[in-house]
Amino acid sequence: MTETPGIVVTGASGRMGQMLARTVMESERAHLVGAVEREGHDWIGRDLGEAMGGTACGITVTDDPLEAFAKAQGILDFSAPEASAEFAGIAAQARAVHVIGTTGLGPDHLDRIAAAARHAVIVQAGNMSLGLNLLTKVTQMVAAALDDEYDIEIVEAHHNRKVDAPSGTALMLGEAAAAGRGVQLDDVADRGRDGMTGPRRRGDIGFAALRGGDIVGEHDVIFAGAGERLMLRHVASDRGLFARGALKAVLWGQDKKPGAYDMHDVLGLG
Ligand SMILES: NC(=O)C1=CN([C@@H]2O[C@H](COP(=O)(O)OP(=O)(O)OC[C@H]3O[C@@H](n4cnc5c(N)ncnc54)[C@H](OP(=O)(O)O)[C@@H]3O)[C@@H](O)[C@H]2O)C=CC1
Ligand SMILES: O=C(O)C1=N[C@H](C(=O)O)C[C@H](O)C1
8 A cells, every 4th residue: 555645734723724634634645744833832742633622643743844844745834924935945855745825925935935946846825725716717717808997806804813914815816807907916906995095096906805703715806897797706614625625735746846836736727
């Protein structure tokens, strides 16, 4: 029997970290070999299964990514921007496939991740679900078909613990809409309105973010024209959706050449 890839989960105590750890532990196609949390976290040194409120699983949570990644073939990383940029370099040294779901990444983080992708496989996406990645394709198609008489607005809603806005998914949808229109998102993005904003600029792509309760993730792309509105919507109701997508990505990446990939590559969406 062939050995399945050994996986390390970072941000292991987080909402996604725990979901990812459970998903890997339940999978027959991969096995968990490590769990990383930040230095000083009270889970360090504890058994992951017990820390998650269940039975012992034999994985001790560590704050040493270097040691943990060295024995892994894949890293599932939904943590924080600075951590993900650092993990990219360490995962590349270990030649492990690094799946990055972390959002809120700035230009410096993205540059460091791109540098690491010269040496190892990195799959990065602000949303790991099939439905949402398909919706980016539809968004691009609709944006290409309609001219700028149709105003594009992207509305996202998330739980009250989310720290970045607009969401990574909203930005993916914005990029898709901008690509459909043949423009750069940075040139047309309107990322927040307050006060005397003046009338809407023709061709802008607007973003609005709602935060509340336990909303997992909801995204609307609205094309508002004269006398009609076209609305595309994705609703995630279970974080397991993202974890299953991430697991799919890390398995897909095992036999790929070093490089930067996204979920369109993994899901064969072109
Ligand atoms: N691409 C996708 O499909 C999805 C992406 N996400 C993204 O994933 C990220 C995590 O989301 P979520 O799980 O809800 O957030 P959480 O805050 O629940 O989890 C993040 C975890 O990462 C830990 N962490 C922070 N810094 C480090 C570090 N240096 N080393 C190790 N661990 C670290 C945090 O620890 P501490 O709390 O102690 O700081 C925390 O446990 C976000 O960016 C979110 O937007 C979420 C869902 C889907
Ligand atoms: O923080 C979250 O929870 C989520 N983050 C991702 C994003 O920023 O788009 C994906 C999903 O919507 C949940």
